[in-house]
Amino acid sequence: MAQQSVVKITGVKVNSTDKGVEVLLESTQTEALQPVTKTEANNYIADIPNAVLALPNGKDVNIANPVAGIVSVNVTQATANTIQIKIQGESGVPTLELFDSDEGLIFSFTPAVSTTQTPTPSEQLTSEQTPSETTSETPSETTSDSDSSIELVVTATRTEEDIRNVPRSITVITREQIEQQSKLSTNLADILAKTVPGFGSPTNRTNTFGQSLRGRNISVLIDGVPQNANLQSIPAQLTTIDPSAIERIEVVRGPNAIYGGQATGGVVNIITKKPSGQRLISTTNIGLDTSLTRSEDSFGYNLSHQIAGTEGKFDYTVGFSLVTTAGFYDAEGDRIANFAGDEDSRKINALAKIGVELAPDQRLQFTFNHFDQKQDTDFVSDEAVDDIPGIQKSRALRKLDGLNIIGAEDGSFIKNTLFSLNYNNDNIFGSKLQAQAYYRNYGFGGGFPVDNRGARFDAITQSEGESEQLGGRLQVETPFNFQKTVSLLWGVDYQNERSSQKFNIFDGDEFDASGGRIFRKIEERVFVPEYDFRELGIFGQLQWEVSEKLQLSGGLRYVNIGVSLDDYKTAESPSRNIQGGDRSFDSTVFNAGIVYKFTPEISVFGNFAQGFSVPDLGRVFRLPPRGVVNIFNSLQLTEPQKVDNYEIGVRGQWDKLQASLSGFYNYSELGSSVSFNRATDFLETTRAPQKVYGIEAAVDVQPADNWKVGGTATWTEGENDENNDGKFLALNSITVAPLKLTAYVENQTLKGWRNRLQLLYSGNRDRGFQDGADDGKISSYVTVDYISSIKLGKGELQIGVQNLLNNQYFPVYSQYFAPFFDSGNYAGQGRTLSVGYRINW
Numbered sequence: 001m002a003q004q005s006v007v008k009i010t011g012v013k014v015n016s017t018d019k020g021v022e023v024l025l026e027s028t029q030t031e032a033l034q035p036v037t038k039t040e041a042n043n044y045i046a047d048i049p050n051a052v053l054a055l056p057n058g059k060d061v062n063i064a065n066p067v068a069g070i071v072s073v074n075v076t077q078a079t080a081n082t083i084q085i086k087i088q089g090e091s092g093v094p095t096l097e098l099f100d101s102d103e104g105l106i107f108s109f110t111p112a113v114s115t116t117q118t119p120t121p122s123e124q125l126t127s128e129q130t131p132s133e134t135t136s137e138t139p140s141e142t143t144s145d146s147d148s149s150i151e152l153v154v155t156a157t158r159t160e161e162d163i164r165n166v167p168r169s170i171t172v173i174t175r176e177q178i179e180q181q182s183k184l185s186t187n188l189a190d191i192l193a194k195t196v197p198g199f200g201s202p203t204n205r206t207n208t209f210g211q212s213l214r215g216r217n218i219s220v221l222i223d224g225v226p227q228n229a230n231l232q233s234i235p236a237q238l239t240t241i242d243p244s245a246i247e248r249i250e251v252v253r254g255p256n257a258i259y260g261g262q263a264t265g266g267v268v269n270i271i272t273k274k275p276s277g278q279r280l281i282s283t284t285n286i287g288l289d290t291s292l293t294r295s296e297d298s299f300g301y302n303l304s305h306q307i308a309g310t311e312g313k314f315d316y317t318v319g320f321s322l323v324t325t326a327g328f329y330d331a332e333g334d335r336i337a338n339f340a341g342d343e344d345s346r347k348i349n350a351l352a353k354i355g356v357e358l359a360p361d362q363r364l365q366f367t368f369n370h371f372d373q374k375q376d377t378d379f380v381s382d383e384a385v386d387d388i389p390g391i392q393k394s395r396a397l398r399k400l401d402g403l404n405i406i407g408a409e410d411g412s413f414i415k416n417t418l419f420s421l422n423y424n425n426d427n428i429f430g431s432k433l434q435a436q437a438y439y440r441n442y443g444f445g446g447g448f449p450v451d452n453r454g455a456r457f458d459a460i461t462q463s464e465g466e467s468e469q470l471g472g473r474l475q476v477e478t479p480f481n482f483q484k485t486v487s488l489l490w491g492v493d494y495q496n497e498r499s500s501q502k503f504n505i506f507d508g509d510e511f512d513a514s515g516g517r518i519f520r521k522i523e524e525r526v527f528v529p530e531y532d533f534r535e536l537g538i539f540g541q542l543q544w545e546v547s548e549k550l551q552l553s554g555g556l557r558y559v560n561i562g563v564s565l566d567d568y569k570t571a572e573s574p575s576r577n578i579q580g581g582d583r584s585f586d587s588t589v590f591n592a593g594i595v596y597k598f599t600p601e602i603s604v605f606g607n608f609a610q611g612f613s614v615p616d617l618g619r620v621f622r623l624p625p626r627g628v629v630n631i632f633n634s635l636q637l638t639e640p641q642k643v644d645n646y647e648i649g650v651r652g653q654w655d656k657l658q659a660s661l662s663g664f665y666n667y668s669e670l671g672s673s674v675s676f677n678r679a680t681d682f683l684e685t686t687r688a689p690q691k692v693y694g695i696e697a698a699v700d701v702q703p704a705d706n707w708k709v710g711g712t713a714t715w716t717e718g719e720n721d722e723n724n725d726g727k728f729l730a731l732n733s734i735t736v737a738p739l740k741l742t743a744y745v746e747n748q749t750l751k752g753w754r755n756r757l758q759l760l761y762s763g764n765r766d767r768g769f770q771d772g773a774d775d776g777k778i779s780s781y782v783t784v785d786y787i788s789s790i791k792l793g794k795g796e797l798q799i800g801v802q803n804l805l806n807n808q809y810f811p812v813y814s815q816y817f818a819p820f821f822d823s824g825n826y827a828g829q830g831r832t833l834s835v836g837y838r839i840n841w
Contacts, residue, residue, distance in 0.1 A: 069111025167593025183800030200737030216265030255611025287836025407521030409446030471495030752791030795839030
């Protein structure tokens with residue numbers, strides 16, 4: 001009998017996956033590799049006879065902690081002609097799937113139970129674990145495999161916690177889901193709107209004004225660093241990072257104060273891409289997009305590249321992305337006149353994370369993230385449509401030839417830069433310590449100058465603003481007993497913010513003489529005076545695992561906020577002298593929750609939580625009401641709001657079905673809703689008793705191995721009592737969004753080819769119009785998107801078609817402003833194609 005030839009393995013690649021980790025043995029004779037498998041303790045061992053390692057460096061492959069739940073990966077030459085792959089699980093034997101590829105044989109391992117190391121403060125979003133691939137592409141509140149996967153989150157409690165033990169409604173968006181939705185749009189606010197219950201429908205805008213979470217404001221964190229400023233003239237906290245830099249997002253729905261103020265509607269916690277346990281991993285994405293209703297001037301492109309690796313005790317992640325967009329067109333082929341959107345813009349994002357293991361239980365990490373978006377368009381919104389009777393669609397008007405802006409930004413911009421330094425110690429006198437110091441600088445403004453002559457400002461103006469933040473967090477988790485069933489998390493947070501906003505003033509005479517073509521900056525005028533905003537928080541949070549079925553939690557947070565500003569003059573004409581000074585606020589907020597598991601698959605939860613926030617003081621300072629001399633004497637304008645929130649819910653988690661249902665009610669004696677004042681042509685804050693309530697549901701089903709279906713439902717309603725007479729009237733429709741439904745169906749059509757159809761329905765809302773909060777009724781609309789991915793060569797071809805059926809629709813934001821501001825009544829994008837290619841090197 002002829003002796004079987006020995007197969008050479010010319011390369012070994014170890015890659016993290018959504019399931020866990022895969023080991024690729026590169027060979028030209030894949031069919032000759034016949035592994036013999038066995039298990040020992042927590043180890044899965046595969047012996048491959050008649051094979052030798054012929055690697056360039058001549059060494060075995062040994063990797064520690066490549067992904068959560070896997071302790072080590074070892075590929076060695078066990079005997080002269082036998083290769084051994086040994087995978088050690090952290091909490092049990094990993095499961096194995098084998099695949100053939102053009103490159104070789106793939107061993108795909110899934111941890112028995114996904115656990116992680118304690119996250120650093122820069123990664124307070126979550127553990128490093130990602131859910132099993134059997135989890136639905138639509139984010140749900142549970143993982144799909146109750147027997148083999150535990151999903152750990154920290155946003156709701158500031159410490160690592162099984163999501164099934166958290167008495168809150170939480171949506172987790174994985175890296176795979178972010179990549180999937182990014183095939184349609186890189187606008188993070190719109191991605192969340194399509195995937196998270198409680199979020200309003202997409203607005204297609206770069207700022208989040210008009211898009212709430214459960215009818216209230218959101219707090220956004222990136223690697224633990226707050227992205228909210230008190231100055232919210234351009235509330236673009238979700239336009240501060242590109243999706244290509246994000247590993248995972250957790251959204252805690254409902255008011256809470258565990259991370260500080262502003263989270264009266266919930267917390268969006270973003271974690272950037274993590275360092276790799278391998279020596280080097282490199283990923284490149286390239287793509288382009290274009291309108292299919294009108295291709296003229298609609299081609300955009302994107303490029304991103306990330307590298308990550310580990311060298312001894314050091315690890316790193318470095319990424320860069322460039323996204324350009326051209327004109328956007330609606331379903332009728334008309335250019336969209338939405339100049340707070342992404343059209344005609346360029347976005348750059350740079351990310352760098354460097355970590356070092358100081359000791360087995362100590363880690364230091366530095367993070368840098370910079371985001372820069374600049375819009376430069378040759379079009380403006382034609383204000384002539386405002387004078388046409390009835391509701392009109394906004395119309396894009398090409399700028400005059402020879403138009404020139406001198407001495408100021410030609411185009412709008414958003415810039416965000418953050419630095420953070422994080423220290424982790426997992427064993428300091430039996431406790432875990434996490435510390436973080438950070439700095440953030442945020443700037444916005446520019447855009448086309450506005451002729452306000454004859455109006456309140458009596459000048460040609462253009463606005464720019466800046467906010468600078470410096471802060472830190474310190475928290476300690478202390479167990480009270482050996483079994484760690486009772487623990488206390490305690491600590492302190494501090495942040496100092498300095499914000500201001502100015503008007504660039506342009507020469508009116510030269511503007512008139514040039515026929516409206518020359519804007520020459522001649523002076524600057526204070527719009528929002530520079531003010532300091534300081535927040536100190538001291539907190540304690542108790543966790544008690546009473547039994548396997550019952551978990552209790554509760555805590556409190558003391559908040560002290562201080563505000564300072566000097567005397568100033570308003571930007572209006574004639575200006576007024578306003579006295580500044582100092583003001584401080586403080587409050588203690590509480591939370592309590594319970595989770596009871598009837599069975600391993602079904603659990604119920606309930607919670608009471610309070611949120612606390614100060615309104616946008618910049619909006620108050622820039623245009624105080626007539627008659628105000630000392631701004632801090634206007635107590636109602638500057639008084640914080642405290643929100644009491646009650647919530648109950650149920651979760652069900654089976655192998656092929658995951659579902660959740662929750663209901664909530666919240667109330668504040670002094671709300672902070674924003675509405676448009678037609679008399680002043682400005683957005684103003686309404687301070688009145690306010691309540692919001694609603695129901696949210698999510699379901700994901702895997703009826704067969706190659707099929708996934710599911711969806712979400714969000715119904716929210718709210719009202720306030722502006723006259724304090726006990727009669728509550730509806731809030732407007734940019735504060736409380738109409739009914740929102742989403743649905744999807746996904747199919748693994750062929751090996752390496754996946755297809756998905758997803759639908760979003762935004763419903764009618766008449767109540768705001770009936771109660772006088774809206775100037776018109778809000779109409780429903782439906783959009784359908786198509787997403788496809790195809791394995792091609794060593795990479796993946798990605799295809800996305802936004803608004804597949806080319807439906808002409810208007811976002812809720814547009815419909816709200818349409819009755820009195822037609823030039824802002826922009827349509828949504830028509831059918832739009834995106835094509836990209838991703839490859840791992």
